[in-house]
Amino acid sequence: MMDVYHEDFRDSIATDVRIKSISEILGLEFNSYSQHESFYLKIAKNVGINGWELDRLLFNFSSEIKLQLSKNKQK
Structure with missing residues (x-):
């Protein structure tokens, strides 16, 4: 469970669908x-x-x- 801070995960990012969708808005691959x-x-x-x-x-x-990234992308 990532909601509870654990020392083993302090330098980790779960690149799941949520992160991938942010990367997609940014145009990153x-x-x-x-x-x-x-x-x-x-x-x-x-x-x-x-x-x-x-x-x-x-x-x-x-x-x-x-939402903010999408707004900024449209400008």
């Missing part, structure tokens, strides 16, 4: 799961959070994130 996860882990590092924290943000706010 990856050749492997590890490349996809690495991309988001780099984002997390750049903003000063770990992978688990970014995963939870993307999970909890995926609808809002996708």
